Amino acid sequence: MNRVVEKILAGDVKTVAQLMRDVDDDVPGVKEYLKTLYKHTGKAYIIGITGVPGAGKSTLVASLIKHLRMINKTVGIIAIDPTSPFTGGAILGDRVRMQQHNLDDNVFIKSMATRGSFGGLSRSTRSAINILDAMGKDYVIVETVGVGQDEVDIVKAAHTTIVVLIPGMGDNVQAIKAGILEAGDIFAINKADIPGADKTARDISMMMDVNQSRFKADNWRPPIVKVEAISDKGVTELIQEINNHRNHIENLSSERKIQKQREKIREELLEIVKDRILQEALNQINKDNILQKTVEDIITGETDPYSACEMKILPKILARQTMS
């Protein structure tokens, strides 16, 4: 066990990749590594990138990597793939797009699937962030499409969250989940080569004026940066705004910083607890095949889903909880 931890702390790419796979598969014993590694986290700067599908998030991430590597910073990427596992399109796309960095040992890219994780996405993303942090990455960038509650939760793990918008979206910002817009510390309007970027910038600015209380947490008004990820335009300015935001957070009062830290740890703990409860409960239900049996009882009209949950399934789970 110590050997593995040592290798991870030393930044050994193969060991890190293996541990990440084991975390995904929930291999027994994997939590022991996470427990030990946790003490070595808290150094990386975490950037969340979110926005509608196809906004150019991955292209922007690739451009950010390039800029951060130029100033000798090491980077870990977690790309949460929004598409169905049947096509695998986005995974392949992201890999191809970012592969220019694959030969670089200082960049570690991890793709993660949203499907099939059954609520465990936030937990495995946080574990991956912690591993990349412990292995010594200066920056960890998490790319996620801004649609579901899971994504909003993931964004909460970031120090700075960039919401990527595109021209023409101004009238249509409702397309993004409200919670994600509010989580934005910086708005990047990508594809600024397409007409309408200025209008989108004005619309976002107006939206912030109207909802000042929601967009000015800690006296920070999210800046709006126009970028063209595909040709790296505006990315230096974007990095500058990331640094500004980082300085802003670091200069908050110590009480506020502790409060933010408490909130963050509480979220993380709650994720782990929720995930564990769900896992234990599902194991119990699956073990006794009770779900299938109950489905049959509902078909024959012996019971209905509401009563079945109360009378048959919950008692099983609760009995198990009190026994153990």
Ligand SMILES: Nc1nc2c(ncn2[C@@H]2O[C@H](COP(=O)(O)OP(=O)(O)OP(=O)(O)O)[C@@H](O)[C@H]2O)c(=O)[nH]1
């Ligand atoms: N015109 C223009 N196209 C861009 C720009 N940046 C990215 N694109 C294109 O937009 C498309 C989507 O880019 P991605 O980076 O895959 O977008 P994404 O947001 O990561 O997409 P998902 O992960 O599938 O949600 C690609 O065809 C990119 O080439 C830009 O600055 N200008």
Ligand SMILES: [Mg+2]
């Ligand atoms: Mg992408």
